[in-house]
Amino acid sequence: MSTFKGFSDKETFTQIPDAFFHHILNESDDLREIKVTLYVLWRIAHMESRSKSLCRSEIVADDAFMGRISESDLDAGLEKSVERGSLLRVTNEEGGFYFINTPRGRAAAKALEEGDWRAAARDVSHPPRERPNIFRLYENKIGLLTPMLAEELKDAEKIYTEEQIAYAFDEAVKRNKRSWKYVEAILRNRKEELDGKEQDRRDPEKDRRRYIEDEYSDFIEH
Numbered sequence: 001m002s003t004f005k006g007f008s009d010k011e012t013f014t015q016i017p018d019a020f021f022h023h024i025l026n027e028s029d030d031l032r033e034i035k036v037t038l039y040v041l042w043r044i045a046h047m048e049s050r051s052k053s054l055c056r057s058e059i060v061a062d063d064a065f066m067g068r069i070s071e072s073d074l075d076a077g078l079e080k081s082v083e084r085g086s087l088l089r090v091t092n093e094e095g096g097f098y099f100i101n102t103p104r105g106r107a108a109a110k111a112l113e114e115g116d117w118r119a120a121a122r123d124v125s126h127p128p129r130e131r132p133n134i135f136r137l138y139e140n141k142i143g144l145l146t147p148m149l150a151e152e153l154k155d156a157e158k159i160y161t162e163e164q165i166a167y168a169f170d171e172a173v174k175r176n177k178r179s180w181k182y183v184e185a186i187l188r189n190r191k192e193e194l195d196g197k198e199q200d201r202r203d204p205e206k207d208r209r210r211y212i213e214d215e216y217s218d219f220i221e222h
Helices: 016-027 033-045 055-058 071-084 102-112 132-141 147-159 164-175 178-217
Strands: 085-089 097-101
Touching: 016 033, 033 055, 033 071, 033 097, 055 071, 071 085, 071 097, 085 102, 097 102, 132 147, 132 164, 147 178, 164 178
Parallel strands: none
Antiparallel strands: 085 097
């Protein structure tokens, strides 16, 4: 066993329902069930698809995870999780789709069982890569990230540069205003200031061109 060096300040986080600790960790003595349930929670929590499910073949394709568990133990863990009710399974030729037993998971599983593939549409899932820097900044500077807020952060990352985002988070911390709304306000104000300066720079250039065109219009060929 390799020595764990500890968590870094750039860690990403996975939300674990409290019920996992109350009903699975306390009641189950099967390490396969616990390990597989945690793995599925982790994978699904980091998915961006509208319908969040995990196929057995996608689990088997994760060499890092399968290097520590056999396929027979994986199947036993999945079976126990389905029996307990923490996971839902819709069978297919690849071994089944697995959903977390939440209202959203139940609705997606039902849609798939009824043949509504559009409602249960999803992209092929891969183990999550390092999350966007804006997520790490939020978790390091403010706190726990919720799925709804994650969508807002993704939108902001498309609008603002990394430098602007880092500056806004730092300013919010300096002013002891640790909330996304405050960070967002700083970002908007900063962008408006920069856009205003850019407009001020352009206007004299536009006026100069207009003056030249008016002054020498008789000599300019159209």
